[in-house]
Amino acid sequence: MSNLVVGIDIGGTKIAAGVIDSSARVLARYISKTHAGQPPDDVIAATVEAFHAVLAQAGLQRGQVAGLGVGFGGHVNGAAGLILTSSNLPAWDNYPLRDHLQARLGVPAILENDSNCAAWGEYRFGAGQGSRHLCYVTFSTGYGLGVVIDGKLYVGATGTAGELAHTVIHPDGPLCACGKRGCLICYTAGLGISRLVRERLDRGEQTLLRELCGPTPARVAGEIVVQAAERGDRVAQDVLAIAARYFGIGLSSVVQMFNPDRIVIGGGLAHVKHWLVEPGLVALRENIHPVLHNSAEIVYSHLWEDAGMIGAAVLAWESKI
Ligand SMILES: [Zn+2]
Numbered sequence: 001m002s003n004l005v006v007g008i009d010i011g012g013t014k015i016a017a018g019v020i021d022s023s024a025r026v027l028a029r030y031i032s033k034t035h036a037g038q039p040p041d042d043v044i045a046a047t048v049e050a051f052h053a054v055l056a057q058a059g060l061q062r063g064q065v066a067g068l069g070v071g072f073g074g075h076v077n078g079a080a081g082l083i084l085t086s087s088n089l090p091a092w093d094n095y096p097l098r099d100h101l102q103a104r105l106g107v108p109a110i111l112e113n114d115s116n117c118a119a120w121g122e123y124r125f126g127a128g129q130g131s132r133h134l135c136y137v138t139f140s141t142g143y144g145l146g147v148v149i150d151g152k153l154y155v156g157a158t159g160t161a162g163e164l165a166h167t168v169i170h171p172d173g174p175l176c177a178c179g180k181r182g183c184l185i186c187y188t189a190g191l192g193i194s195r196l197v198r199e200r201l202d203r204g205e206q207t208l209l210r211e212l213c214g215p216t217p218a219r220v221a222g223e224i225v226v227q228a229a230e231r232g233d234r235v236a237q238d239v240l241a242i243a244a245r246y247f248g249i250g251l252s253s254v255v256q257m258f259n260p261d262r263i264v265i266g267g268g269l270a271h272v273k274h275w276l277v278e279p280g281l282v283a284l285r286e287n288i289h290p291v292l293h294n295s296a297e298i299v300y301s302h303l304w305e306d307a308g309m310i311g312a313a314v315l316a317w318e319s320k321i
Contacts, residue, residue, distance in 0.1 A: 127300065
């Protein structure tokens, strides 16, 4: 059997594909930003294109890879090969993505949630190596969690364990995209930062953000808020302080529930140390029981944006597809 698999990470803003060998080396890479966050037919077409593009780059034929591992940003039942729901579009509800991709590509495939893939990638080949009880958090547009307990990926009864972002922390808080009120994601990560900024703009507060992103932006990028904070903007600094605090509160729930020996922090906003991660770690310490102080080593991702793709490939490998 070939020692190569294709890993594909389907996120809300991009589709990343790689040819990966059994030591988790990435032999070829392809990124598409055009069809992510679209209905299933478009995403499948883009995924098929990414699969063939990455094979061509590596100089391989379809028969020379053992299979395909796919990570997807949404609620996933990996064992059943189903997308249960995606916060992007209702067309994804109960969608049999694994079987559709197998049929289109003619190779065996596995499907798993993207944060679970990233957790497994870090556990096997990244910053989680040597750990036994590992929690991986993605701190980017969303706030995801993947959990490894006793060396096994923990996915829960229906595959959706670790949906940290939609933990309700203020039952009377703002309406979340999921239909509940006051989820953690309303206050932190890219989505929470964007909502908090729009709330301040609606209140008519004085801020550089009005000129940087327009008076009624649909979505405000975290990077723009960081730029404004660095230029001394008080509203941007306030919003980031709130987002950092709730990031830490999320981490405190992870520590309280799972008592991991290590937490790996990844995702684009994990690079924003001064405004987000460092104050977040102070909030983490303030919000856990003292008996848990220093119970978990906290480290940054080693695989960064490749974590999901590599983890999906490794899961495909290990499932002996
Ligand atoms: Zn929610």
